[in-house]
Amino acid sequence: MDKLLKTSFLGKTYPSPLVLASGVLGLTADSMKRVLDAGAGAVTTKSFGLEPRKGHPCPAILPFDGGLINAVGLSNPGVDEMVKEIRKLREQAGSSSGIFASVFGRTHEEFGEVTRRAVEFEPNLIEVNVSCPNVSSEFGTPFGANEMDVEHITRIVKKAAGSIPVSIKLTIHCPSLIRMAKICEENGADAITAINTVGPGMLIDTGVMKPVLANTVGGVSGPAIFPLALKAVYEICGNTRLPVIGTGGVRTADEALQMIMAGARMVSIGSGVYYGDIELFTRINRDLRSWMKERDIKNLKEFRGVVHE
Amino acid sequence: MSDLMRTYPVLNVKSHSPVMKSFYFRQPVPDIQPGRFFNVWLPGVDEKPFSVSDVYQGIMEITVKAVGPFTRKMMDVRRGDLLGLRGPFGRGFSHHQHALLVGGGMGVVPLRYLARQLRQRGFHFEVLLGGRCGQDIPFQNDFSEWAPTTFVTDDGSLGYKGLVADYMQDKIRESRLSFVYSSGPEAMLVKVMDLAAQAGLDYEISFERYMKCGIGICGQCVVDGSGIRLCKEGPVLTRQEAEKVSEWGLPHRDATGRRNNS
Numbered sequence: 072m073d074k075l076l077k078t079s080f081l082g083k084t085y086p087s088p089l090v091l092a093s094g095v096l097g098l099t100a101d102s103m104k105r106v107l108d109a110g111a112g113a114v115t116t117k118s119f120g121l122e123p124r125k126g127h128p129c130p131a132i133l134p135f136d137g138g139l140i141n142a143v144g145l146s147n148p149g150v151d152e153m154v155k156e157i158r159k160l161r162e163q164a165g166s167s168s169g170i171f172a173s174v175f176g177r178t179h180e181e182f183g184e185v186t187r188r189a190v191e192f193e194p195n196l197i198e199v200n201v202s203c204p205n206v207s208s209e210f211g212t213p214f215g216a217n218e219m220d221v222e223h224i225t226r227i228v229k230k231a232a233g234s235i236p237v238s239i240k241l242t243i244h245c246p247s248l249i250r251m252a253k254i255c256e257e258n259g260a261d262a263i264t265a266i267n268t269v270g271p272g273m274l275i276d277t278g279v280m281k282p283v284l285a286n287t288v289g290g291v292s293g294p295a296i297f298p299l300a301l302k303a304v305y306e307i308c309g310n311t312r313l314p315v316i317g318t319g320g321v322r323t324a325d326e327a328l329q330m331i332m333a334g335a336r337m338v339s340i341g342s343g344v345y346y347g348d349i350e351l352f353t354r355i356n357r358d359l360r361s362w363m364k365e366r367d368i369k370n371l372k373e374f375r376g377v378v379h380e
Numbered sequence: 381m382s383d384l385m386r387t388y389p390v391l392n393v394k395s396h397s398p399v400m401k402s403f404y405f406r407q408p409v410p411d412i413q414p415g416r417f418f419n420v421w422l423p424g425v426d427e428k429p430f431s432v433s434d435v436y437q438g439i440m441e442i443t444v445k446a447v448g449p450f451t452r453k454m455m456d457v458r459r460g461d462l463l464g465l466r467g468p469f470g471r472g473f474s475h476h477q478h479a480l481l482v483g484g485g486m487g488v489v490p491l492r493y494l495a496r497q498l499r500q501r502g503f504h505f506e507v508l509l510g511g512r513c514g515q516d517i518p519f520q521n522d523f524s525e526w527a528p529t530t531f532v533t534d535d536g537s538l539g540y541k542g543l544v545a546d547y548m549q550d551k552i553r554e555s556r557l558s559f560v561y562s563s564g565p566e567a568m569l570v571k572v573m574d575l576a577a578q579a580g581l582d583y584e585i586s587f588e589r590y591m592k593c594g595i596g597i598c599g600q601c602v603v604d605g606s607g608i609r610l611c612k613e614g615p616v617l618t619r620q621e622a623e624k625v626s627e628w629g630l631p632h633r634d635a636t637g638r639r640n641n642s
């Protein structure tokens with residue numbers, strides 16, 4: 072394992088601080104294996120629930136000048152099918168490979184139910200998606216916007232997860248992100264993933280004078296949200312003791328460094344795959360290594376959270 | 381950037397049969413390789429991938445057969461209507477001498493544009509096309525005009541009666557062809573791969589899977605055994621790539637990501 076990039080997180084050690092974010096290439100074992108092979112320290116599955124969901128019609132994912140906008144609508148094959156894929160990934164990638172399972176539920180109780188089934192394959196982490204912004208017509212306001220919901224879901228998932236650590240994936244669309252992160256901490260969460268896509272936002276085609284996304288609105292990701300994500304990570308790291316997976320718009324080693332300097336333990340990349348393809352993980356690892364070597368920095372701890380000092 | 385959604389007016393519509401039409405657009409980007417595809421957005425309905433059936437004198441052609449709700453709605457599209465286009469996506473066919481083009485049903489679509497390019501380069505090639513009936517096979521005149529072409533139909537209404545695979549071996553043996561291109565139903569493609577491999581021939585084959593993004597991130601079109609994303613590294617795969625895939629002939633994953641009937 073690369074000494075420079077070796078990352079310990081919640082009792083496990085990963086070869087790189089880079090993580091594949093949920094929602095990108097996280098549907099099948101072969102797809103996630105490719106990302107691990109490219110150098111990701113861990114991969115996060117696409118969010119899955121109890122039952123298969125088709126999600127929204129297309130267009131569901133669109134690039135625009137500042138990033139991506141998506142309303143995939145939590146399409147997923149359901150927990151039973153995902154458990155099969157993840158087992159397969161474990162077999163292919165080895166028992167030490169980093170696999171984070173992203174779960175969601177329609178109700179508080181469903182979060183617990185999905186988690187109970189997901190722990191069967193012993194993921195390294197349960198990531199709790201309380202913050203998907205593009206299914207509001209069906210689910211109402213994301214749970215992540217409401218302190219009571221986050222408190223309750225954190226407790227339920229923690230209980231269901233047993234010895235598997237739990238990270239709550241937060242949205243910046245809540246009255247106070249710091250308060251929300253503290254609620255997660257007080258209720259037993261082991262980590263925070265920050266942030267989910269921002270919005271929802273929308274795009275209109277001026278030719279046909281209609282919204283382009285089939286769902287009209289969708290979550291915004293990519294470079295447009297990087298400063299928002301960075302500030303969220305900075306705030307959470309400054310106000311809780313929880314380790315943070317920083318995510319939102321990271322495309323370069325410099326942006327990954329910024330996340331770590333703001334305090335992130337791991338850095339998750341989703342839309343970045345659109346800009347730099349799967350090899351982005353290889354390139355960022357390489358660039359992080361040379362940045363550290365140039366400064367004679369021996370490990371990530373030396374500069375993690377440095378801007379708080 | 382061609383990944384961004386943009387709407388284009390339909391310059392013309394041509395009917396091939398009551399359920400099959402071609403739509404013509406001003407060519408949105410230069411040098412569109414045959415086998416690559418565009419995501420076509422019918423505003424207010426849905427967006428689906430379609431391979432390019434031709435690019436000629438600055439006009440791009442997309443050919444659609446009515447098989448589901450989206451493609452049936454496409455039959456109502458008129459000249460002047462605005463459709464969204466994103467692309468071209470993926471990797472297409474490369475150019476090889478002495479090739480056999482094997483197409484089935486709507487699979488002949490990308491082969492038609494490939495045939496135009498091979499002919500323009502003065503390459504020798506032959507064509508073997510199949511369908512359930514004669515009406516299933518578009519562009520019969522173009523293929524016949526450009527290369528020695530054999531038709532095979534299930535009901536014998538055009539050319540020989542039978543399946544394309546039944547005639548492929550003879551074609552390879554008789555004509556000293558050295559490369560195979562194929563596109564069509566997967567059951568046919570699996571046989572074409574077998575027969576080409578038996579004859580020791582290289583090939584390039586265009587595959588289809590459910591796709592959402594077209595830009596290599598949603599993971600919906602990744603094929604088992606390889607991690608290949610068909611929207612990015614495909615839809616056309618080389619023999620070396622196709623041989624790594626373990627799911628050919630299995631039911632495709634649906635919009636949820638579940639393999640149907642599994």
